Amino acid sequence: KTLTVSLPGRSYDILIQRGLLARAGECCRKALPKAGRLFVVTDANVAPLYLQTTADSLAAAGFQVSSHVIPAGESSKCAGQLAGLWEAMMAARLTRTDAVVALGGGVVGDLAGFAAATILRGVDFVQIPTTLLAQVDSSVGGKVAIDLEAGKNLAGAFWQPRLVLMDPEVLETLPDATFADGMAEVVKYGCIKDGAFFAFLAQRPDRTALMGEIEHILYTCCNIKRMVVERDERDTGERMLLNFGHTLGHAYELAGHYQTWTHGQAVAAGMVKAARLGTSLGVTPAGTAEKIAGLLEALGLPTAIPCTGAEYAAAVGLDKKGTGEQISLIVLEELGHAIPWRMDKAALLEALA
Numbered sequence: 025k026t027l028t029v030s031l032p033g034r035s036y037d038i039l040i041q042r043g044l045l046a047r048a049g050e051c052c053r054k055a056l057p058k059a060g061r062l063f064v065v066t067d068a069n070v071a072p073l074y075l076q077t078t079a080d081s082l083a084a085a086g087f088q089v090s091s092h093v094i095p096a097g098e099s100s101k102c103a104g105q106l107a108g109l110w111e112a113m114m115a116a117r118l119t120r121t122d123a124v125v126a127l128g129g130g131v132v133g134d135l136a137g138f139a140a141a142t143i144l145r146g147v148d149f150v151q152i153p154t155t156l157l158a159q160v161d162s163s164v165g166g167k168v169a170i171d172l173e174a175g176k177n178l179a180g181a182f183w184q185p186r187l188v189l190m191d192p193e194v195l196e197t198l199p200d201a202t203f204a205d206g207m208a209e210v211v212k213y214g215c216i217k218d219g220a221f222f223a224f225l226a227q228r229p230d231r232t233a234l235m236g237e238i239e240h241i242l243y244t245c246c247n248i249k250r251m252v253v254e255r256d257e258r259d260t261g262e263r264m265l266l267n268f269g270h271t272l273g274h275a276y277e278l279a280g281h282y283q284t285w286t287h288g289q290a291v292a293a294g295m296v297k298a299a300r301l302g303t304s305l306g307v308t309p310a311g312t313a314e315k316i317a318g319l320l321e322a323l324g325l326p327t328a329i330p331c332t333g334a335e336y337a338a339a340v341g342l343d344k345k346g347t348g349e350q351i352s353l354i355v356l357e358e359l360g361h362a363i364p365w366r367m368d369k370a371a372l373l374e375a376l377a
């Protein structure tokens with residue numbers, strides 16, 4: 025299946041197909057007719073699994089291939105690794121007509137994408153996402169970034185890929201917890217834009233059944249993200265609907281010092297809490313939070329995370345989406361339709377208590 029993200033002057037395809045990794049070369053050749061060298065960035069977990077297949081396919085399509093392996097984990101999304109990448113790219117004699125390939129999860133995609141956006145004032149890049157989260161979320165939309173001491177994703181750019189290649193087969197090697205993490209974002213798409221898709225997921229919440237429908241799942245999620253990004257590439261309006269569950273999720277991530285809870289776990293609990301809050305505001309129909317919680321629980325995700333008023337306050341105060349004393353929280357008008365809801369931060373904290 026193919027989706028096209030249409031943006032002014034830089035449209036690109038998202039290809040979703042089993043076995044695509046072994047055909048990466050021909051796909052990249054079509055998208056990058058002029059590139060000579062491809063600089064593949066991956067991490068230490070993904071490299072032994074998928075680097076050889078990918079590099080062989082790229083080489084067979086006539087590309088010169090360099091590769092660079094970073095340590096796995098969020099701590100690699102840092103200025104030190106970025107600088108290391110820049111130097112390695114120059115050592116590999118990357119030129120402005122060459123391209124960067126991100127083979128890995130969201131960490132590799134965000135870091136390699138930011139390196140591509142900045143090296144030689146910007147070179148082409150290709151996303152080959154290998155986690156469920158990266159396939160349904162981070163590889164589409166062009167946000168690339170590294171983390172700073174002051175917070176996550178604070179230095180970055182909008183830099184759209186030339187091509188996104190999704191091979192659902194690579195998801196087979198994901199640990200269960202990492203798969204579940206990605207499912208939190210999948211559920212989010214159902215909540216904010218597609219009630220029928222939510223019901224579809226609720227009928228088959230175990231991993232084997234989900235993998236049986238994975239192409240449809242990837243397509244549905246990427247199609248929603250495509251639509252939202254096309255309407256609001258720079259995140260000044262509709263794109264904030266994608267933050268459903270994320271403002272409160274951020275509080276849980278902070279409360280656990282980014283150690284106790286994964287992003288997906290925090291977002292899962294954040295979605296349930298946001299649905300409860302929506303009901304207390306008179307926006308979200310009663311029973312919605314329970315439906316979401318039921319699905320998340322079946323997926324092995326938490327539906328509530330302990331959090332103090334001070335921790336919520338810290339998260340809300342730091343939230344990039346808040347302006348002044350007001351905050352836009354994403355709430356559900358119904359399961360399948362999200363809207364922004366502006367409210368005083370103080371009123372929000374009171375409602376959360």
Ligand code: NAD
Binds near residue numbers: 195
């Ligand atoms: P990750 O990249 O750290 O991957 C999770 C783990 O899975 C890692 O240990 C990785 O080595 C391993 N892995 C990857 N693919 C594998 C495979 N096929 N088989 C076995 N193991 C595999 O984390 P993630 O959850 O993919 O991404 C999280 C990052 O994405 C965060 O930094 C977050 O900020 C970012 N993100 C970015 C956007 C965006 O729009 N740019 C959106 C959401 C999240």
Ligand code: ZN
Binds near residue numbers: 270291
């Ligand atoms: Zn998220």
